């Protein structure tokens with residue numbers, strides 16, 4: 001069990017994010033014996049509850065959202081919590097919070113973590129109140145925030161500036177939960193612990209890279225947010241772009257947070273700016289219409305509750321980027337993500353170049369398929385596709401997959417939040433996003449945002465339950481490039 005003696009305050013403890021992700025993640029850490037013994041968690045919320053009211057609520061949420069919920073761990077888990085009734089817009093609530101967090105005579109905690117599981121418009125008001133209440137640059141206070149970090153470059157820069165008025169950059173933990181995913185972290189190990197892999201990880205061998213995050217679900221009850229955001233802001237600017245940086249970065253001098261983040265920023269800075277006049281060649285968007293997902297009829301985006309009439313918000317985006325540096329010049333990185341697609345799957349597919357000479361052919365006319373490295377985030381897998389001789393009298397070739405059994409029997413899957421919460425408690429910022437990463441990622445997508453912002457009367461559609469619009473191949477460089485749906 002970790003002995004990190006810190007305290008945790010969750011603002012928005014009864015909200016969606018807390019219920020679906022944070023509380024189950026904390027509970028799983030507790031059950032796995034990874035939660036610090038002395039961890040105090042203050043659940044800050046508006047509801048007029050005492051600790052018992054909070055515990056009933058917590059119990060209900062864990063029953064609904066925690067996997068393998070076992071009631072016998074609950075009583076011990078509850079001991080970590082105190083419920084603080086408060087209002088984030090009321091300075092007195094913060095004074096009370098201060099008294100609770102720093103009782104006179106008590107031993108100083110190793111660190112106090114403020115998790116802002118609240119609406120993004122409330123980030124700055126809460127940060128200001130925390131700072132006025134004395135939680136600021138002077139002590140070991142950590143502030144955790146979730147995306148959206150702004151909705152374009154300008155607003156992201158403003159947000160960073162306002163945060164920096166109260167907290168140092170090393171106190172700010174910007175979460176991108178994709179960095180907590182096992183296979184995403186494995187990208188670092190796969191690349192930098194395997195000489196054979198790293199030797200071929202460049203433009204001399206790799207033809208192109210595809211990053212896909214496909215979701216089968218729709219927008220659920222999030223129209224208020226999603227209709228303003230769309231897939232580019234909701235997923236591509238952050239999650240997919242983060243995965244891209246890990247695939248493309250140079251080996252860092254160490255795994256220390258800033259070493260790693262410096263390399264990621266270099267990648268973002270090397271991405272070729274998309275010319276204003278050529279956005280359609282680099283990016284395309286679409287919206288789901290009605291369709292059938294897993295044998296169930298579902299409505300189109302326009303018919304989802306809360307979506308504006310004639311909304312042209314994209315639920316699907318495909319885009320390509322070039323990284324103009326020595327390693328990657330000329331290699332397209334194709335990124336796509338969408339809601340209401342045929343399956344929930346996220347993957348990285350890396351296609352190698354053709355052999356310089358085609359000694360073998362699959363049939364008399366077809367060229368044999370080049371090698372692929374296929375990493376699937378969900379479900380987890382790691383495969384390499386190569387060609388072998390088909391047993392028999394003829395010299396025929398067929399593809400096979402070398403399939404690494406990524407997880408041994410009995411090795412439990414951790415949710416991304418479990419890993420990231422532990423990192424915050426331990427003060428490890430390597431898997432959190434630095435302010436300049438956020439800004440550079442916005443800079444990369446800004447030309448697309450601006451161009452789409454001007455096209456307000458039309459958006460292409462795709463049937464729910466499909467793999468997206470056929471036109472998504474439009475952005476591809478070569479005729480033999482195609483989206484790899486099966487991994």
Ligand code: BG6
Nearest residue numbers: 147177178213215234235239346
């Ligand atoms: C969130 C997006 O950041 O990531 C959601 O806001 C999306 O729209 C979710 O559904 C996907 O996360 P995961 O871990 O299920 O792939």
